[in-house]
Every structure is written in structure tokens, then in C-alpha cells.
Amino acid sequence: xxxxxxxxxxxxxxxxxxxxxxxxxxxxxxxxxxxxxxxxxxxxxxxxxxxxxxxxxxxxxxxxxxxxxxxxxxxxxxxxxxxxxxxxxxxxxxxxxxxxxxxxxxxxxxxxxxxxxxxxxxxxxxxxxxxxxxxxxxxxxxxxxxxxxxxxxxxxxxxxxxxxxxxxxxxxxxxxxxxxxxxxxxxxxxxxxxxxxxxxxxxxxxxxxxxxxxxxxxxxxxxxxxxxxxxxxxxxxxxxxxxxxxxxxxxxxxxxxxxxxxxxxxxxxxxxxxxxxxxxxxxxxxxxxxxxxxxxxxxxxxxx
Amino acid sequence: xxxxxxxxxxxxxxxxxxxxxxxxxxxxxxxxxxxxxxxxxxxxxxxxxxxxxxxxxxxxxxxxxxxxxxxxxxxxxxxxxxxxxxxxxxxxxxxxxxxxxxxxxxxxxxxxxxxxxxxxxxxxxxxxxxxxxxxxxxxxxxxxxxxxxxxxxxxxxxxxxxxxxxxxxxxxxxxxxxxxxxxxxxxxxxxxxxxxxxxxxxxxxxxxxxxxxxxxxxxxxxxxxxxxxxxxxxxxxxxxxxxxxxxxxxxxxxxxxxxxxxxxxxxxxxxxxxxxxxxxxxxxxxxxxxxxxxxxxxxxxxxx
Numbered sequence: 001x002x003x004x005x006x007x008x009x010x011x012x013x014x015x016x017x018x019x020x021x022x023x024x025x026x027x028x029x030x031x032x033x034x035x036x037x038x039x040x041x042x043x044x045x046x047x048x049x050x051x052x053x054x055x056x057x058x059x060x061x062x063x064x065x066x067x068x069x070x071x072x073x074x075x076x077x078x079x080x081x082x083x084x085x086x087x088x089x090x091x092x093x094x095x096x097x098x099x100x101x102x103x104x105x106x107x108x109x110x111x112x113x114x115x116x117x118x119x120x121x122x123x124x125x126x127x128x129x130x131x132x133x134x135x136x137x138x139x140x141x142x143x144x145x146x147x148x149x150x151x152x153x154x155x156x157x158x159x160x161x162x163x164x165x166x167x168x169x170x171x172x173x174x175x176x177x178x179x180x181x182x183x184x185x186x187x188x189x190x191x192x193x194x195x196x197x198x199x200x201x202x203x204x205x206x207x208x209x210x211x212x213x214x215x216x217x218x219x220x221x222x223x224x225x226x227x228x229x230x231x232x233x234x235x236x237x238x239x240x241x242x243x244x245x246x247x248x249x250x251x252x253x254x255x256x257x258x259x260x261x262x263x264x265x266x267x268x269x270x271x272x273x274x275x276x277x278x279x280x281x282x283x284x285x286x287x288x289x290x291x292x293x294x295x296x297x298x299x300x301x302x303x304x
Numbered sequence: 305x306x307x308x309x310x311x312x313x314x315x316x317x318x319x320x321x322x323x324x325x326x327x328x329x330x331x332x333x334x335x336x337x338x339x340x341x342x343x344x345x346x347x348x349x350x351x352x353x354x355x356x357x358x359x360x361x362x363x364x365x366x367x368x369x370x371x372x373x374x375x376x377x378x379x380x381x382x383x384x385x386x387x388x389x390x391x392x393x394x395x396x397x398x399x400x401x402x403x404x405x406x407x408x409x410x411x412x413x414x415x416x417x418x419x420x421x422x423x424x425x426x427x428x429x430x431x432x433x434x435x436x437x438x439x440x441x442x443x444x445x446x447x448x449x450x451x452x453x454x455x456x457x458x459x460x461x462x463x464x465x466x467x468x469x470x471x472x473x474x475x476x477x478x479x480x481x482x483x484x485x486x487x488x489x490x491x492x493x494x495x496x497x498x499x500x501x502x503x504x505x506x507x508x509x510x511x512x513x514x515x516x517x518x519x520x521x522x523x524x525x526x527x528x529x530x531x532x533x534x535x536x537x538x539x540x541x542x543x544x545x546x547x548x549x550x551x552x553x554x555x556x557x558x559x560x561x562x563x564x565x566x567x568x569x570x571x572x573x574x575x576x577x578x579x580x581x582x583x584x585x586x587x588x589x590x591x592x593x594x595x596x597x598x599x600x601x602x603x604x605x606x607x608x
Binding site for chain 1: 392393394488489490491492509512513515521522523524525526529530531532533560563564566567597598600601602603604606607608
């Protein structure tokens with residue numbers, strides 16, 4: 001089933017204790033799309049890049065069966081660029097540069113063929129843009145998942161509250177769940193957020209895993225303890241791509257299947273962080289993914 | 305099977321965003337003993353208190369079938385006292401007072417009836433004291449578990465390294481695992497620590513759960529997401545008490561049973577934090593424990 005992804009396609013320049021990169025392929029839309037492409041066939045990206053964006057990156061997305069006709073190229077513009085440096089505690093990072101460039105005027109226009117997608121993943125962007133994408137759909141998709149961040153809570157509160165009433169699943173991190181709800185306990189925070197629009201809330205906790213809240217149910221997917229975390233960039237987006245890719249493939253929105261989707265999400269994210277940028281995502285295959293899923297099953301299985 | 309517990313029996317004075325206490329019953333030995341007493345019959349504590357320690361607290365331990373003949377009372381001395389204040393982020397706390405009092409000269413002497421215990425839980429204490437307890441045993445216990453902390457890594461490194469060669473299970477938190485091993489990745493840290501003596505390593509991550517490492521196996525037990533965390537004091541000690549209490553009861557040191565023990569540990573700790581001090585531990589019964597274990601099973605169970 002088709003999955004529409006809205007998110008940045010961009011350049012990243014990354015430094016971690018384990019090395020640094022030049023300008024490489026990055027962006028939420030890229031990570032979401034590549035991750036989802038390993039799980040489902042029909043992934044369509046809406047985004048914008050500048051004339052400086054290399055054809056080889058577009059070809060890479062195409063080679064993963066990602067539909068890129070929704071990626072607008074602005075020949076005179078420059079592609080969104082982010083540079084960051086991670087510390088020894090790899091969960092802490094400094095942003096060294098953020099150049100919005102063509103993203104500053106991003107006004108996504110969906111190609112006709114995108115407007116009937118049944119699954120939609122709204123990557124972290126201005127709430128108004130997320131809303132505009134929903135409003136361009138011909139019919140209400142079966143499932144809309146939305147990522148956001150504290151920045152929009154600080155700068156676009158009303159727009160954010162409006163768009164979250166239009167989605168089914170919200171993914172945020174633990175601090176953002178606290179900020180959005182005003183509750184410290186994640187259980188209380190979730191209960192409140194689930195009255196604000198979404199039927200499902202995913203709270204991402206990075207290396208500490210993720211929680212899925214639905215009605216009075218809670219499911220927890222751990223993060224895989226890894227030998228080596230090279231670069232956390234894109235982990236949260238990969239997580240979202242894995243989650244929605246699996247749901248788009250299985251077309252099963254039961255809570256039991258949502259739980260599986262959360263484990264797929266965590267598995268995909270565990271790959272991304274093992275190498276710089278999107279490298280690992282481009283090297284994956286179904287055997288590696290299956291092995292990692294088995295590792296997850298082993299990691300948490302016990303019998304009382 | 306008998307479980308010998310060595311640890312402080314003390315006064316705590318606690319302030320959290322949800323209230324504050326007077327001087328109440330606290331101490332690692334107390335939490336370990338009470339937690340274990342819900343899972344196994346024969347728990348013996350070695351500790352020291354002053355003449356100011358109320359008989360009612362000793363009676364409380366006795367009423368939970370905890371053998372207290374190893375708790376030495378020094379009539380002229382004062383009981384160990386700790387005061388602390390937790391912040392809104394309940395994982396952060398300031399220590400307001402630490403009065404060692406009778407603990408300063410604590411030199412545990414095991415009663416004869418303690419020296420054949422088959423399971424031993426060494427609560428967080430000076431490594432030399434932990435070693436002295438092991439050396440007083442008549443025969444090598446089946447399983448010795450040891451808790452420690454960064455303070456001893458900073459102040460008693462050589463003693464610590466020596467005593468950890470004498471134990472089977474080491475429990476520390478994630479930062480301590482990094483400090484002890486010099487490795488940031490917990491997987492690498494565990495591999496190194498498992499060459500330093502213990503066959504099992506438990507890495508406690510507070511509200512983010514706990515990891516059990518054994519050979520090349522990793523098992524993860526989450527913490528229960530709770531409606532209300534009132535007071536985290538004693539959570540790690542309760543965890544250790546739940547772990548060893550379950551193992552002492554079942555007398556099964558297989559990895560499969562160790563995994564179950566870790567879930568029991570996490571379940572017991574999830575109770576402790578719901579009320580101030582040892583309050584919740586004294587109110588528990590087997591039905592509540594069973595329900596909580598079922599909640600844990602639900603929290604992480606999925607089928608790939």
C-alpha cells in the first residue's frame with residue numbers, strides 16, 4: 001500500500017568521536033523513505049532541494065524504489081544544510097550550522113499520483129506545511145503519522161495543536177511529551193496527549209527505546225544495545241520510516257500489529273546509527289533485517 | 305534457600321516534589337531484605353545501628369520474616385543518616401546530609417547461623433567490608449551478587465577490583481559500567497567487566513530499565529512506566545533484593561531463570577518508587593506482585 005512521506009531531503013555534515021563527514025546525503029524525508037523502502041514497495045517522497053543537489057542522491061532514492069517525482073528541484077536555490085557535532089556521550093550534540101535555503105519557502109504541492117496514498121508520514125517540519133499536505137489528499141488516508149519537535153512547541157504552538165487533531169499517530173521524544181502535556185509522568189503525559197487528537201502516541205527515548213500508548217495499553221520496544229554507535233543522525237526518522245513502512249506493507253492497524261511495527265522501527269533505527277549518515281540503510285537486505293528482529297525477540301523474551 | 309544480605313539499615317529524610325518525610329526507615333540492607341522477603345523465606349541481614357534506632361523498625365523487619373540477629377546495636381552510637389532532595393526531574397537529587405555515625409566503624413561479624421547461606425547479596429558498602437563478609441562464609445555460596453557505586457571507583461579502586469573477582473554477579477548503573485571499564489558502549493563495557501571476575505553483569509538504568517549480560521547473551525528488562533513516581537530512594541536496592549530473593553527461592557541459576565529474576569527485580573523496584581521510603585514494600589502481597597509481573601509481560605510481548 002502506498003506510503004507518502006513528507007520531509008527534508010538535505011545535506012548533512014557530521015562529526016562524532018568516531019570521525020567526520022563531508023557534506024553527505026541527509027534529511028528526515030531521506031531517512032524515512034529509505035527505511036520504509038526496505039519494508040514496503042510504494043514509497044513516495046515530497047520535498048524540495050536546490051540545484052546543488054547531486055543527481056546521484058536522487059538516483060540512490062530511485063534505486064530503492066522511492067518515487068521522487070514529488071521532490072521539487074529549484075535550480076537557483078541551495079539545498080537545506082545541517083552541520084552538527086556529537087560528543088562522547090553520543091546523545092548530546094551541538095548544531096554547528098543550519099542553512100534553511102530552499103526549505104525557507106517550501107510549499108509542498110502533491111503530484112496527482114500522491115493524493116490517494118493510504119498511509120502518510122509527516123516528517124518533522126513546520127506544522128502549517130504538515131497541515132497543507134493533509135489538506136491536499138483526495139481522501140482521508142487510513143493512517144497519518146506525524147513527527148514534530150520542541151522547536152514548534154516554542155514557536156508555532158497553535159498551528160501545532162491544530163495539526164495534531166488531524167493525525168492518528170504522534171511521535172515525539174520524552175522531553176517533548178512532557179512539554180506538550182505539562183505532565184512529568186509519561187503515563188500521565190500520554191493520557192493527556194491522547195485527548196488532543198492522536199489515537200496513538202509514540203514516545204521515543206533514543207538509546208532507551210520507545211513507548212507506544214493506545215487507550216490504556218502501553219507497549220515498550222527497547223533499543224538494541226550496540227557494540228558501536230557511530231552516528232545517531234537520522235535514528236528517529238529511520239524509526240518513523242520503519243514503523244510506517246511496516247504498517248503500509250501489512251495494512252493492519254490492530255494494536256498487536258502496531259506493536260510489531262514498533263519493533264521493526266527500533267530494528268531499522270538500530271542499523272542507521274551503526275554507520276555515518278544513510279550508509280547502513282543503503283547496505284541493508286531482508287536477511288539482515290530478519291536477523292535483527294530475531295535479536296530483538298531474544299533481547300526481551302522471558303516466561304513468568 | 306537462605307539469602308544473606310549485607311547492607312545499611314538506616315534513617316533517611318527525603319524530600320521530593322510530592323512531599324517530604326521526617327526521619328524514616330531506610331538503608332540498602334533494609335530495602336534488599338524487605339524486597340527479598342516477599343519472594344523467599346529465609347532472609348538474614350548483617351548490619352549495624354545505633355541506640356537511637358527504634359524497636360518498631362526492627363520489629364517491622366522481623367514481621368517480614370527477616371532474621372535480624374546479624375544487626376548489631378551499638379547503644380552509645382547513632383544510626384547512619386542520609387537526607388536528600390529530589391528535583392522535578394526525579395532522577396536528579398541533591399544529598400543534603402550524610403552522617404556515617406556507627407557505620408564509620410562497621411566491621412560485620414557474621415553469626416554462626418549465617419555462615420552457610422547459599423545466596424549472598426552484598427549491598428553497596430566499602431569493598432573491604434564486602435570482602436570480609438565473603439571471607440567469613442564457611443563454604444563458597446552458590447551465588448554472590450555485589451552492588452557498588454562510582455564513589456568506590458574513585459576512592460577504593462584496588463580494593464574494589466579485588467572483591468569483584470570474588471563475586472558472580474555485579475550490579476552497577478550505566479555510568480558506573482562506563483567508568484569501571486573505560487568503554488562508552490555498554491556492550492563493550494560489559495564484555496570487559498565480564499573478564500574482571502563476575503560471570504554476570506547487571507546494568508541498572510533507573511527509569512530506563514536494566515540489562516543483564518552473560519557471555520554473549522543480553523537480556524533487557526524495562527522499568528514499568530508509572531502513573532506516579534513518588535520517591536526513587538531504594539529502587540536500586542529493591543531491585544537487587546528482588547533479583548536475589550527470586551534466585552534464592554528458585555535455586556535455579558540458568559540464564560533463563562536469571563532473566564525471570566531480572567523481571568522480578570524490576571517489578572519489585574516499580575513498587576518501591578510509588579510511595580515514600582519502604583512504605584509500599586510493607587504493603588505488598590503476592591497477588592499485587594503477580595499482577596505487576598503480568599503487566600511486565602504485556603509491556604514487552606510481541607510476535608514477529
